[in-house]
Amino acid sequence: RQDWFPSIFRSLPPRLPIEPPPQNRETPEDDAHLDRRSDSDVASVARDEPKHESAAASGRALGEIPLSPLPRVVQREAEPDTGLNSPSAHSTSDGQTTPKASATVLESSVPAFALSAPEDASSAAPKAKNSSAPTLSPSSSSSSSSSLMPPPPRPPTLRPLPSASQASSTSSSLAPAPRARNNLPLPSRAPGCSTLAPPPTHSSKPSARARPSRAVALSPGHSPLDWARLTGDPRGAERLRGLPPGTPYLRVTPRMLRRQTGRRGRDAWTVLGGRVYNISPYLPFHPGGEAELLRGAGRDGTRLFGEVHPWVNYEGMLAACLVGIYVAEEEGGEDMEAMN
Numbered sequence: 454r455q456d457w458f459p460s461i462f463r464s465l466p467p468r469l470p471i472e473p474p475p476q477n478r479e480t481p482e483d484d485a486h487l488d489r490r491s492d493s494d495v496a497s498v499a500r501d502e503p504k505h506e507s508a509a510a511s512g513r514a515l516g517e518i519p520l521s522p523l524p525r526v527v528q529r530e531a532e533p534d535t536g537l538n539s540p541s542a543h544s545t546s547d548g549q550t551t552p553k554a555s556a557t558v559l560e561s562s563v564p565a566f567a568l569s570a571p572e573d574a575s576s577a578a579p580k581a582k583n584s585s586a587p588t589l590s591p592s593s594s595s596s597s598s599s600s601l602m603p604p605p606p607r608p609p610t611l612r613p614l615p616s617a618s619q620a621s622s623t624s625s626s627l628a629p630a631p632r633a634r635n636n637l638p639l640p641s642r643a644p645g646c647s648t649l650a651p652p653p654t655h656s657s658k659p660s661a662r663a664r665p666s667r668a669v670a671l672s673p674g675h676s677p678l679d680w681a682r683l684t685g686d687p688r689g690a691e692r693l694r695g696l697p698p699g700t701p702y703l704r705v706t707p708r709m710l711r712r713q714t715g716r717r718g719r720d721a722w723t724v725l726g727g728r729v730y731n732i733s734p735y736l737p738f739h740p741g742g743e744a745e746l747l748r749g750a751g752r753d754g755t756r757l758f759g760e761v762h763p764w765v766n767y768e769g770m771l772a773a774c775l776v777g778i779y780v781a782e783e784e785g786g787e788d789m790e791a792m793n
């Protein structure tokens with residue numbers, strides 16, 4: 454057990470500038486050390502002697518790495534740590550023989566730190582007062598380590614993210630943090646559109662469209678395509694008006710219109726936009742059913758039509774069914790009298 458602890462403590466000196474000292478203090482205190490010396494002894498002695506030894510040991514362990522400044526670093530840290538890291542330092546003297554754990558740990562941790570260590574020593578030395586071992590005070594060592602470590606990793610990682618997000622977004626870089634998380638492309642919405650409201654869809658038609666569908670099943674041969682095919686045929690279109698071939702467009706009065714309800718053997722007429730259509734041939738093709746279509750028969754169905762499906766192009770669909778124009782009673786022509 455004693456063999457293990459020294460190996461761990463030996464790895465501590467190089468780590469000290471990187472990691473806060475409290476961790477080192479928490480490392481288990483060797484029973485043997487506590488038995489031999491008091492805490493004060495350990496504090497005072499351990500920093501000097503044992504850490505030099507540990508430095509030597511680390512030098513040995515790092516023999517493979519040609520970095521000379523290593524011993525300096527260890528000395529610097531050993532002295533300022535007085536009273537704090539003493540137990541760990543003291544333990545190294547006992548554990549010189551335990552090699553494996555310390556050697557591997559040092560190789561991984563020390564090289565990265567040793568590279569920056571000489572710069573610290575040179576920069577920190579003038580700042581410290583007098584002493585050849587300027588780093589003795591824990592504050593100086595910690596400050597030097599903190600000044601070295603944080604800057605390099607963070608800036609490069611933080612800056613690319615906002616820049617990437619800025620590429621997609623047009624806003625400024627004043628708020629990088631929240632947008633850095635959102636690397637995913639934002640949904641394309643109108644600039645003035647609120648994020649709480651759903652994006653506009655085809656369902657945003659008039660409120661009538663929100664009701665459950667009242668469409669009916671059309672009998673075979675009466676699909677919209679069949680209706681388009683029927684009205685596209687010139688010969689068939691002539692019959693769709695329900696008038697003798699060659700009959701000109703009529704001037705339909707309200708009185709005439711009221712009789713065209715689709716009953717008593719008469720065709721059903723309706724008025725849409727000031728024009729009179731014979732809707733009888735369209736009855737079996739009407740997706741809303743014959744009964745619905747007949748609601749507009751014999752009267753002006755413009756308003757009713759608009760309430761149900763204003764988007765339907767009735768002019769194109771019923772062009773072949775055009776009877777005439779809707780006029781006032783007094784404006785009716787002789788033609789209409791003849792038809793009656």
Ligand code: HEM
Nearest residue numbers: 666667668740741745746748749754757758761765767770
């Ligand atoms: C004026 C009286 C009319 C009434 C009361 C009426 C009523 C209806 C109703 C209730 C529907 C079903 C809507 C749904 O899907 O829930 C419908 C669909 C339809 N109606 Fe009419 N209709 C009338 C006139 C016409 C006329 C004159 C035409 C043709 C020019 C027509 C063409 C259509 C078409 C194409 C649909 C299907 C619309 C769609 O699915 O979006 N309707 N109609």
